[in-house]
Amino acid sequence: MEYEKITKNKSVLLLLIPAILAFFVAIIPTLKYQWPLSWDIYYHVHLAKLYLEQGLTLWDPLTYAPFGRPIFYPPLFHYILAAFTALFKVDPFQIARYLQPIFAFFLVLSFTYVAWKFYNLRVALLAGFFLFFTSVFHRAMLPLPETLALILFPIAVYFYYRALEGDGYKFAVLGGIISGLMMLTHNLTGLIMLGVVLLFTLALKLRKDKVEYRSLGIFLGFTLIVAALWWFPLLIQYGFVFHNPRAVIQGPVQYLIILVKTMGAPALIFTLLWVIFMIMGLKKDDLERWYEKLSRKEILIISWTVFLLILSNAYLLGFSILIDRILNFAVFPVVLMAALGLDYIHSFKGKKSVYDRIYKVIVIILIISAVCSGVFYALSVKPLVNDSQRDLAQCFAHNGGGSGVVMSLTEGLDPVIVSVSRQPVSTGGYQPGMVKVLDRNLYYSGNFTKEDVERDKIRYFVEQSPIVHPSYFTLVYQNKDYKVWRVDI
Numbered sequence: 001m002e003y004e005k006i007t008k009n010k011s012v013l014l015l016l017i018p019a020i021l022a023f024f025v026a027i028i029p030t031l032k033y034q035w036p037l038s039w040d041i042y043y044h045v046h047l048a049k050l051y052l053e054q055g056l057t058l059w060d061p062l063t064y065a066p067f068g069r070p071i072f073y074p075p076l077f078h079y080i081l082a083a084f085t086a087l088f089k090v091d092p093f094q095i096a097r098y099l100q101p102i103f104a105f106f107l108v109l110s111f112t113y114v115a116w117k118f119y120n121l122r123v124a125l126l127a128g129f130f131l132f133f134t135s136v137f138h139r140a141m142l143p144l145p146e147t148l149a150l151i152l153f154p155i156a157v158y159f160y161y162r163a164l165e166g167d168g169y170k171f172a173v174l175g176g177i178i179s180g181l182m183m184l185t186h187n188l189t190g191l192i193m194l195g196v197v198l199l200f201t202l203a204l205k206l207r208k209d210k211v212e213y214r215s216l217g218i219f220l221g222f223t224l225i226v227a228a229l230w231w232f233p234l235l236i237q238y239g240f241v242f243h244n245p246r247a248v249i250q251g252p253v254q255y256l257i258i259l260v261k262t263m264g265a266p267a268l269i270f271t272l273l274w275v276i277f278m279i280m281g282l283k284k285d286d287l288e289r290w291y292e293k294l295s296r297k298e299i300l301i302i303s304w305t306v307f308l309l310i311l312s313n314a315y316l317l318g319f320s321i322l323i324d325r326i327l328n329f330a331v332f333p334v335v336l337m338a339a340l341g342l343d344y345i346h347s348f349k350g351k352k353s354v355y356d357r358i359y360k361v362i363v364i365i366l367i368i369s370a371v372c373s374g375v376f377y378a379l380s381v382k383p384l385v386n387d388s389q390r391d392l393a394q395c396f397a398h399n400g401g402g403s404g405v406v407m408s409l410t411e412g413l414d415p416v417i418v419s420v421s422r423q424p425v426s427t428g429g430y431q432p433g434m435v436k437v438l439d440r441n442l443y444y445s446g447n448f449t450k451e452d453v454e455r456d457k458i459r460y461f462v463e464q465s466p467i468v469h470p471s472y473f474t475l476v477y478q479n480k481d482y483k484v485w486r487v488d489i
Contacts, residue, residue: 012113012116014121014125015109015112015113015116015121015124015125015128016109017125017128018108018109018112018125018128018129018131018132019105019106019108019109019112019128020105021132021371021374022101022104022105022107022108022132022137022140022374023101023102023104023105024101025104025132025141025371025374025375025377025378026100026101026103026104026105026140026141026378027101028375028378028379029100029141029378029379029381029382030097030098030100030101033097033382033383034097035093035097035383035385035390036093036096036097036099036100036142036143036383037100037141037142037381037382037383037384038142038143038144038383038384039384039385039412039415040142040144040415040429041093041096041142041143041144042385042415042416042419042420042429043063043073043415043419043428043429043430044077044078044081044096044144044145045081045092045093045096045419046062046063046415046418046419046428046429047060047071047073047075047078048078048079048081048082048085048092049082049092049419049422050062050071050078051075051078051079051082052082052085052086053422057071058070058071058233058234058237058238059071060428061424062418062422062423062424062425062428063414063415063418063424063425063427063428063429063430064425064426064427064428064434064435064436064437065405065424065425065426065428065457066405066424066456066457067435067436067437069433069434069435069436070234070237070238070241070433070435071234071433072234072240072241072242072430072432072433073145073430073433074145074183074184074185074186074187074230074231075184075230076145076148076181076184076185077144077145077148077185077186078145080148081095081096096143097143099143100141100142100143101141103140103141103142103143103147103148103151104137104140104141106151107136107137107140107147107150107151108128108131108137108140110150110151110152110153110154110155111127111128111131111154111332111335112124112125112127112128113155114154114155114157114158114332115127115128115335115336115339117158118158118161118297118336119297119336119339119340122343122346123336123339123340123343124339126338126339126342126343126363126366127335127336127338127339129366129367129370129371130264130266130267130270130335130338130339130366130370131331131335132264132370132371132373132374133263133264133265133266133267133370133373134262134263134264134267134331134335135261135262135324135328135331136150136262136328136331137374137377138377138381139328141378141381145185145186146186146188146189146325148185148186149182149185149186149189149190150189150328150329152178152181152182152185153182153189153192153193153329153332154332155175155178156175156178156179156182156193156197157175157193157196157197157300157304158175159171159172159174159175159178160172160175160179160197160215160216160219161200161296161297161300162175163175163212163215163218163219164201164204164211164212164215164216164296165296166212169214169215169218171215172214172215172216172218172219172222173218173219173222175219175222176218176219176220176221176222176223176225176226177222177226179193179194179197179219179222179223179226180222180223180224180225180226180227180229181226183223183226183227183231184226184227184229184230184231188325189329190223190227192308192311192326192329193329194220194223195307195311196303196304196307196308196329197216197219199303199304199307200299200300200303200304201216203299203303204296204299207291207292207299209296241433241434241435242432242433243431243432243433243434255312255313255323258323258324258327259327261324262324262327262328262330262331263327263330263331263334263335264335266338266366266369266370267331267334267335267338268334268338269338270337270338270339270341270342271334271337271338271341272341273341273342273344274337274338274340274341274344275337275341277341277344278298300333301333301336301337302333304330304332304333305330305333305334305337308326308327308329308330309327309330311326312326312327312330342359342362342363342366345358345359345362346359385416386481388479388480388481388482389413389416389481389482390416390420391479392413392416392417392462392477392479392481392482392484393416393417393419393420393421394420394421395421395476395477395484396417396420396421396423396460396484397420397421397422397423399476399477400421400423400459400460401423402421402422402423402424403424403459404423404424404457404458404459404460404487405424405425405426405438405456405457405458405459405460406423406424406425406426406458406459406460406461406462407426407438407440407443407456407458407460407461407462408425408426408427408461408462409440409443409444409461409462409463409464409465409467410462410464410482413462414426414427414428414429415428415429417462423460426438426440426456426458427440438456438458443458443461443467446467446468450470450472450489453487453489454489458487459486459487460476460484460485460486460487461473461484461485461487462482462483462484462485463482463483463484463485464481464482469485472487472488472489473485473486473487473488474486474488
């Protein structure tokens with residue numbers, strides 16, 4: 001059956017094609033390795049275990065010890081992880097591992113489903129395959145709160161769009177609930193989504209379109225109600241703490257490299273083609289008021305993309321941002337524009353048969369290269385936590401006793417230790433949420449005293465490179481990468 005005839009079929013089952021392929025691509029590293037791919041998941045497993053141990057708590061005593069800290073990371077993903085752990089009686093790391101192909105499946109399906117509802121099945125399928133080239137597809141394999149929030153992102157925007165179109169307040173309610181769940185999953189994703197919604201509404205208002213403000217109010221109201229279930233008691237009890245990551249100033253070349261890696265070169269090429277076709281479609285007398293010719297869908301995807309392109313350049317003004325993370329949120333409108341750009345070839349007039357052949361060849365190349373790109377990444381990706389780090393964490397699980405602070409002089413090791421052993425650690429992941437932290441530079445330098453160690457309640461030191469060994473240090477564990485010294489005072 002020809003591609004065009006297939007895509008005329010309105011069966012939603014066809015939307016599963018890219019998602020199923022994504023599932024099988026993500027199965028490769030899931031079966032290849034016995035641990036989840038991400039480093040971040042160790043912090044999230046720690047929180048899931050904390051909820052299993054202490055119930056619905058707002059305080060984490062095991063990270064940034066001996067002080068502890070409020071849990072400023074939204075809890076929905078951790079509740080889900082904890083619930084599956086309790087239900088299936090399986091280690092949460094293995095639950096997270098098998099979430100990898102499931103998350104990949106649903107993220108691709110979410111993108112293609114909304115693209116189908118906005119346009120048609122052909123555009124949706126093309127958008128799904130363009131997605132394989134993007135960093136969002138790579139992150140789709142990671143069992144993280146951000147991945148779950150990205151699955152919800154286009155659905156929330158779509159429901160809000162339907163509400164503004166006058167299709168009923170039920171879409172505003174559903175969109176608001178999903179938006180609130182995003183705020184309970186990954187607050188940056190939720191805030192970016194709200195920014196897209198508000199900017200889209202403003203763009204319609206500036207064009208003097210009819211805007212259903214009651215739908216906006218309902219959408220924002222339900223967002224606030226759902227988000228407040230966790231944020232309200234947290235903020236009342238502890239206020240809000242957030243430390244921005246350190247700003248990294250990128251030059252234009254570095255920014256373009258990040259842009260290409262995030263969006264994928266094929267998507268950027270056909271997005272440019274879509275822009276060219278849009279301009280060519282305007283008559284000379286339309287150029288001055290081109291915005292009046294745009295459909296609401298086009299206003300949405302353009303405002304969505306421009307908003308995040310501008311935001312991703314905020315580092316030029318001194319704001320601390322992660323450029324690639326911001327650009328990830330623009331991938332959906334970009335792959336949608338790329339699909340529309342490719343689809344324009346199909347609608348060319350003139351020598352129809354010539355353009356049909358060109359279109360079919362490009363689609364075949366796109367599908368084959370997309371799947372190959374995904375498989376290549378799946379074969380090359382590896383877990384970010386190695387065997388030495390996990391063995392070290394097991395050492396604390398068997399011998400640490402759960403008392404006294406572990407001072408690790410290796411960045412990023414603390415989430416692994418605390419998640420596996422439940423031993424208090426001096427840092428512990430999600431640095432933006434820290435309140436008070438030990439002076440690690442003091443211990444890096446070796447200029448510490450016995451009084452410093454006693455005051456900070458340090459029981460163990462983890463060494464990767466040589467450190468000063470006072471007489472009250474005892475070597476209790478060693479592998480090829482690390483040594484563990486116990487403080488005997």
